[in-house]
Amino acid sequence: MPLVDPLPEDHNPDLVDLIQFFRGPLGTVPNSVLTMQRRPAIARAFTELNKAVMANHAGVTAEQKRLIGYLASHTAGCHYCEAHTILAAERFGATPERLADIWSYRTSPHFTEAERAAFDFAIAAASVPNAVTPDIGAALRSHWSEDEIVEILGVVALFGFLNRWNDSMGTALEPIGIAAGEKHLVREGWTVGKHR
Template identity: 25%
Template sequence: MKESNVAKKYPWYVKIFFWNQMRRYGQVLEPAKLWGRTPKVFAALALLYGAIDRRKSPIEPSLRSLITVRVSQINWCEFCVDINSMMVLKRGNSEEKLSDLESYKDSDLFTEREKAAINYAEAVTLSNKQVTEKDREWLAKYFSEDDVIELTGLIAFQNMSSKFNAALNVPPQGFCQIKR
């Protein structure tokens, strides 16, 4: 996306998010610069992300990261695949598991719980697919109703984020250098 010739001025509360990203990632994330152009929406989005990716979530961090990568792959978001792949590895998954993500159903690296959640993420994300009763029954073996609500929120958030970034052609920022 083309930057305007005039340097964009961001309100102080957006600059706090930028400072935190510099501290955490060594750079400000390109999507943050874009969302920052609508500061109130950006602040609400950041709060929502914080609520979804909290430590006490019933969905373990390693699984949340796998789901965000899979949704990002489906939505062709190179930035999201990049940063979320880094998180997959940081949260204890192997490079081999990350590489097998698109063929998770045939891989022995994934637990049945992970397969059920990733399958659900695909059903929610793909426009040519629908969540079936069979999908719901598979999920119910491993997740409570509240867990499924949380999982659905995560998937919906990642769909919004990856579609936003893909539509605006946000490039990867070099967070994960392995081949996927």
């Protein structure tokens, strides 16, 4: 049971069009955003931040950003965000092989050395306490530009907010998210848990 119930999508006429943005990457407006609209400025600021962080600038792909978000969310233990990011990764072109091998990315032939560096960084950056070391930073810099590193950390930081929000709220996961989690994440120990 969520700590605070989400409001209907049409609750705030000033937000209706803006929050429809999430239908593209997720196929639904997430209950987290519907809960945020109890304070419209939070819903608006979060949606704009999400759009800015997830925008494509050519270096870090939309699919890679969702896989980075997944690894960060898994590290934080947020099952709600794990399901959303794996769903979005699939919607943005992740192959079944990449989805199946995400936790063996260090040895899987389906990932590049640049992706391995980004994924190692995402896990370290999402850890508490932070586990980013000079070696992790050097590996990241050897494959990604400074602008791309800002994008990568932007994804980790965005999901840091969402992980805290959804785990604390016990946000109910939408059916499309539950289906994605059950399809791709159960083998990693994922359950819908408190997000039912």
